[in-house]
Amino acid sequence: MQFWYEFASTYSYLAAMRVEEECGRAGVRVEYKPFLLGPIFTELLGIKDSPFNVEPVRGRYMWRDLERLCAKHALPWRRPSVFPRPTVLAARVALGSGPAIAKVTRAIFAANFGDDLDISDPDVLRKIVASAGGDGEAALARAQTAEVKAQLRANTAEAQRLGVFGAPDFVVGGELFFGQDRLEDAIAWAQRT
Amino acid sequence: MQFWYEFASTYSYLAAMRVEEECGRAGVRVEYKPFLLGPIFTELLGIKDSPFNVEPVRGRYMWRDLERLCAKHALPWRRPSVFPRPTVLAARVALGSGPAIAKVTRAIFAANFGDDLDISDPDVLRKIVASAGGDGEAALARAQTAEVKAQLRANTAEAQRLGVFGAPDFVVGGELFFGQDRLEDAIAWAQRT
Numbered sequence: 001m002q003f004w005y006e007f008a009s010t011y012s013y014l015a016a017m018r019v020e021e022e023c024g025r026a027g028v029r030v031e032y033k034p035f036l037l038g039p040i041f042t043e044l045l046g047i048k049d050s051p052f053n054v055e056p057v058r059g060r061y062m063w064r065d066l067e068r069l070c071a072k073h074a075l076p077w078r079r080p081s082v083f084p085r086p087t088v089l090a091a092r093v094a095l096g097s098g099p100a101i102a103k104v105t106r107a108i109f110a111a112n113f114g115d116d117l118d119i120s121d122p123d124v125l126r127k128i129v130a131s132a133g134g135d136g137e138a139a140l141a142r143a144q145t146a147e148v149k150a151q152l153r154a155n156t157a158e159a160q161r162l163g164v165f166g167a168p169d170f171v172v173g174g175e176l177f178f179g180q181d182r183l184e185d186a187i188a189w190a191q192r193t
Numbered sequence: 194m195q196f197w198y199e200f201a202s203t204y205s206y207l208a209a210m211r212v213e214e215e216c217g218r219a220g221v222r223v224e225y226k227p228f229l230l231g232p233i234f235t236e237l238l239g240i241k242d243s244p245f246n247v248e249p250v251r252g253r254y255m256w257r258d259l260e261r262l263c264a265k266h267a268l269p270w271r272r273p274s275v276f277p278r279p280t281v282l283a284a285r286v287a288l289g290s291g292p293a294i295a296k297v298t299r300a301i302f303a304a305n306f307g308d309d310l311d312i313s314d315p316d317v318l319r320k321i322v323a324s325a326g327g328d329g330e331a332a333l334a335r336a337q338t339a340e341v342k343a344q345l346r347a348n349t350a351e352a353q354r355l356g357v358f359g360a361p362d363f364v365v366g367g368e369l370f371f372g373q374d375r376l377e378d379a380i381a382w383a384q385r386t
Contacts, residue, residue, distance in 0.1 A: 044250055057237055058358045061371060072378070165251045178254060181374045185265070 001028050001190045004159055004169040005105070006037040007091060008050070008084035010066050013113040015168035015180040016105055017075050022183055028190045032101045034091040035155040037167055044165055050084045051166075066113075069180075076114035085112060086120040088152070089143060093125050095151050096142030100134040107132035194221050194383045197352055197362040198298070199230040200284060201243070201277035203259050206306040208361035208373040209298055210268050215376055221383045225294045227284040228348040230360055237358055243277045244359075259306075262373075269307035278305060279313040281345070282336060286318050288344050289335030293327040300325035 003019050005012040023030045041047050045054075052059035063079060070077035090108050097104040107128045111117040117124050126136035142148055159169070163176055170177040170186030173193050177186040196212050198205040216223045234240050238247075245252035256272060263270035283301050290297040300321045304310040310317050318336075319329035335341055352362070356369055363370040363379030366386050370379040 044248060055237060055358065057356055061356055061358065061369060064369075065371075068378070163250055163254055165248065165254065176254060176257075178258075179374070181372070185261070 001186055002031045002033050002171040004033045004035055004162075004164060004167060004171065006035060006167040007087035007094075007108055007112060007119060009037060009167040010052075010062060010113065011180045012168040013109045014066075014069055014073065014075065015170075015183060016109045018073060018180075018183060019170075020102055020106075022187060026187045026191060028187055030102070032094070032105055033155055033159070033171075034094045034105070034152070035159045035164075035167075036088065036091060036152065039156055040160060040164060043160070053083070076110065078114060078116045080112055080116050082118070085118065088120075089122065090119045090125060091152050092143035092148050093129060093139050095155075096145070096148045097129060097132075097134050097139045098142075100129070100132060100139075103132040104129055104134055104139070194379055195224045195226050195362075195364040197226045197228055197355075197357060197360060197364065199228060199360040200280035200287075200301055200305060200312060202230060202360040203245075203255060203306065204373045205361040206302045207259075207262055207266065207268065208363075208376060209302045211266060211373075211376060212363075213295055213299075215380060216383075219380045219384060221380055223295070225287070225298055226348055226352075226364075227287045227298070227345070228352045228357075228360075229281065229284060229345065232349055233353060233357060236353070246276070269303065271307060271309045273305055273309050275311070278311065281313075282315065283312045283318060284345050285336035285341050286322060286332050288348075289338070289341045290322060290325075290327050290332045291335075293322070293325060293332075296325040297322055297327055297332070 001023060005016055019030055041051065045051065047054050052062050067077060094101055094105050094108060108119055111124065111128050112119045119125060122140055126140055129136040129139045162171060166178060168180055170183060172186055172190045175189055194216060198209055212223055234244065238244065240247050245255050260270060287294055287298050287301060301312055304317065304321050305312045312318060315333055319333055322329040322332045355364060359371060361373055363376060365379055365383045368382055
């Protein structure tokens with residue numbers, strides 16, 4: 001099962017903290033696919049901001065919903081003082097962290113939404129990678145390579161091809177499931193196919 | 194628990210077909226609150242159509258998602274040939290059907306999304322009410338009263354006050370839950386409070 005996520009996305013945070021455990025229980029392997037929602041929102045909606053900022057009534061609901069959902073799943077929650085944070089570097093660092101991508105992904109999300117840390121800051125990211133058991137210096141260096149930059153662009157293009165219009169998403173054999181609350185459906189689909 | 198729904202809303206169909214049974218099992222009473230999404234979309238988004246038509250990528254996902262969800266819940270599904278259908282009269286008929294509102298609500302949704310019938314047609318609605326065990330003639334007559342018209346306007350205004358920006362919704366003690374996939378969370382909230 002592919003797990004598609006954007007580090008600025010609140011609902012992606014919930015999915016990221018649960019996906020490995022739920023899939024592990026079900027015997028489903030997770031492939032981590034960070035991508036950027038910004039270019040997709042710009043193309044589909046003509047906006048340069050989060051829809052939750054552009055549509056404040058929906059935004060107000062989302063913030064309350066996140067409090068409730070984090071309480072339900074016993075996850076730390078602190079509303080970020082900057083939203084959405086720029087996530088190009090964080091996504092590249094995740095892609096540059098190789099086999100540590102699952103742990104690094106969770107650590108970056110936890111920093112943004114549990115600790116309100118500036119995940120666009122290279123120093124912060126270096127420490128996050130180290131705290132997740134990776135090599136911060138090496139991950140930051142790889143994040144700046146042409147290869148990793150191209151990989152993030154390719155992920156975002158692939159998300160568009162798959163019909164992604166928000167995050168998180170789960171993809172099983174080309175079948176798209178949108179939203180953290182569809183994790184169980186996606187797992188069931190993966191088990192059937 | 195209040196169940197807020199719009200007869201043109203595909204995800205409201207799913208919720209309407211499940212809410213009574215799930216709440217019954219949990220010992221939670223359902224209050225039926227039909228309302229109109231049109232004025233809310235116009236106010237919040239400045240559109241006079243469904244967001245699923247305005248945003249075709251999201252729309253394409255929704256239609257596929259509905260197929261999958263109806264299969265999952267063993268519900269009939271036929272993509273309506275007109276979407277969204279005008280629902281002012283259907284909502285008034287539901288409000289005019291008194292204690293039969295739960296059954297009439299399910300019958301109207303099933304007509305729109307299971308049988309692709311024109312639920313804006315008074316003759317169709319009359320038959321639907323009768324098939325649900327109500328008095329079609331009387332419900333259509335009540336639908337045209339000033340009282341029922343005012344009640345639908347009041348419902349829509351109350352939905353706006355509650356922060357509704359889509360449908361379906363469940364409200365428990367002022368706490369808003371958006372989306373058919375949040376039915377279980379809303380029930381759990383009702384049981385706790």
